[in-house]
Amino acid sequence: MSLPLLIGGLIVVALLYLWSLYNGFVTLKAQIEEAWSQIDVQLKRRIDLIPNLVESVKGYAKHEKSVFENVTKARSALMKADTPETMAKASDTLTGALKSLFAVAEAYPQLRANENFLQLQRELSDTEDKVAYARQFYNSTVMDYNVKVRVFPNALIANAFGFKEQPFFKATDEEKKGVKVEF
Amino acid sequence: MTIRSQVTSNIIRSYLFMGIFTVLVIALAYVFGQVLGYGDSFIGIAVLLAICSSFISYYFGDQIVLAMSGARPATRKKDFDFFTVCENLSIAAGVPMPKLYVIDDSAINAFATGRDPHHAVICATSGLLSRLDRREIEGVVAHELSHVQNYDIRMMAIVAVLVGTVAYASDFFMRSLWWGGRDRDNDRDNNGIFLIIGIVLAIVSPLIAMLIQLAISRKREYLADASGALLTRYPEGLARALEKIGKDKEVLEAATNATAHLFIANPFKGKEFGTWFAGLFDTHPPIVERIKILRAM
Numbered sequence: 094m095s096l097p098l099l100i101g102g103l104i105v106v107a108l109l110y111l112w113s114l115y116n117g118f119v120t121l122k123a124q125i126e127e128a129w130s131q132i133d134v135q136l137k138r139r140i141d142l143i144p145n146l147v148e149s150v151k152g153y154a155k156h157e158k159s160v161f162e163n164v165t166k167a168r169s170a171l172m173k174a175d176t177p178e179t180m181a182k183a184s185d186t187l188t189g190a191l192k193s194l195f196a197v198a199e200a201y202p203q204l205r206a207n208e209n210f211l212q213l214q215r216e217l218s219d220t221e222d223k224v225a226y227a228r229q230f231y232n233s234t235v236m237d238y239n240v241k242v243r244v245f246p247n248a249l250i251a252n253a254f255g256f257k258e259q260p261f262f263k264a265t266d267e268e269k270k271g272v273k274v275e276f
Numbered sequence: 277m278t279i280r281s282q283v284t285s286n287i288i289r290s291y292l293f294m295g296i297f298t299v300l301v302i303a304l305a306y307v308f309g310q311v312l313g314y315g316d317s318f319i320g321i322a323v324l325l326a327i328c329s330s331f332i333s334y335y336f337g338d339q340i341v342l343a344m345s346g347a348r349p350a351t352r353k354k355d356f357d358f359f360t361v362c363e364n365l366s367i368a369a370g371v372p373m374p375k376l377y378v379i380d381d382s383a384i385n386a387f388a389t390g391r392d393p394h395h396a397v398i399c400a401t402s403g404l405l406s407r408l409d410r411r412e413i414e415g416v417v418a419h420e421l422s423h424v425q426n427y428d429i430r431m432m433a434i435v436a437v438l439v440g441t442v443a444y445a446s447d448f449f450m451r452s453l454w455w456g457g458r459d460r461d462n463d464r465d466n467n468g469i470f471l472i473i474g475i476v477l478a479i480v481s482p483l484i485a486m487l488i489q490l491a492i493s494r495k496r497e498y499l500a501d502a503s504g505a506l507l508t509r510y511p512e513g514l515a516r517a518l519e520k521i522g523k524d525k526e527v528l529e530a531a532t533n534a535t536a537h538l539f540i541a542n543p544f545k546g547k548e549f550g551t552w553f554a555g556l557f558d559t560h561p562p563i564v565e566r567i568k569i570l571r572a573m
Binding site for chain 1: 369
């Protein structure tokens with residue numbers, strides 16, 4: 094085989110590799126964006142469920158004002174958040190506030206027996222699961238992307254095209270703190 | 277072993293078996309062709325027949341099984357846990373949500389079918405839904421969803437075609453020998469040894485094919501266990517569910533021999549084989565082994 098032909102063949106192979114690599118980056122990036130919007134959908138769902146929940150607990154425990162305030166504040170903060178970091182923090186703060194709310198509800202047996210409250214509690218618990226799974230899927234998609242960006246020889250090309258590592262949706266210190274229960 | 281290395285090891289092993297299977301089919305084609313002098317067209321007919329017989333089960337398998345089992349569609353109201361667990365795991369896997377059905381039977385079992393994630397069906401018995409708690413249901417659904425995600429149904433359909441090919445080819449070969457082939461007189465002197473090999477293969481290979489099929493089925497079951505654990509990040513859920521299933525002595529009435537391999541645990545109880553040899557004929561790995569592997573993750 095003549096030398097020019099060999100070199101030409103190698104260049105073609107290299108170009109094909111670059112092409113598939115670039116498209117791979119683009120695809121994974123798009124998947125990350127979709128996974129992100131999934132988290133958004135679940136968080137919105139959670140935001141929507143909360144007013145009803147607060148109302149049903151208020152019906153029995155009007156005087157526990159601080160708990161309700163915390164929940165409402167955390168909810169507003171979550172509605173305003175837009176980056177992974179702020180969203181993660183706001184989401185975890187809300188989880189903490191909700192835990193306090195449910196802890197309060199434990200003290201009122203009539204509330205605990207209320208069908209409406211029970212259904213809302215199940216829905217909210219299910220939504221928390223959905224948020225957790227959406228975060229898990231987002232993180233594992235981000236991991237695949239980050240690995241692809243970091244390995245050799247992709248790393249050299251990723252830099253050239255501007256594909257950078259993406260941040261994980263991490264648990265913040267709020268979530269790692271325990272929940273104080275006071276009656 | 278970690279979950280991920282379990283996944284990788286099971287994928288590699290199942291493809292290894294597929295490779296052995298393909299080699300077997302090629303060997304059969306070669307030997308039979310040598311003896312009878314028909315060349316390739318022989319195996320071609322066998323493949324075609326096998327594909328035709330598998331076609332219906334592949335494309336309509338889900339509807340057939342559901343009709344046979346008398347399943348009803350699941351609803352969010354009636355089957356909240358089952359429905360929401362499937363919703364959640366579909367989010368975790370990044371796949372569209374499968375169609376859900378419930379079989380009215382007190383035995384604990386579940387199955388998944390569907391050629392790809394866009395045509396998936398997951399079915400559980402009412403016994404399973406009432407006797408397992410939410411985390412255990414999650415483990416079972418994650419296992420079933422993994423079967424769909426890993427294209428196990430597609431793989432087992434391909435394996436079924438290979439088994440059919442081997443069976444048909446061996447059958448044709450034996451019949452041709454019996455009734456006499458066209459060019460045999462010319463080739464007989466050269467092909468004495470091939471004749472012997474051919475006959476041995478024709479007798480033995482359908483059995484070997486079946487054993488390989490069962491081995492692949494078992495590896496994919498382990499793979500579904502591991503992939504499911506990767507989804508839930510909680511292997512204990514499935515481990516506990518399998519314990520309960522193992523203790524349940526009831527036989528699932530809706531299952532038949534044709535559909536048995538789709539279920540999460542062998543629906544024909546009392547067939548838990550103790551010996552290694554008899555265990556080769558099982559579509560599912562032993563429950564005790566599965567629990568052990570899950571708890572070691």
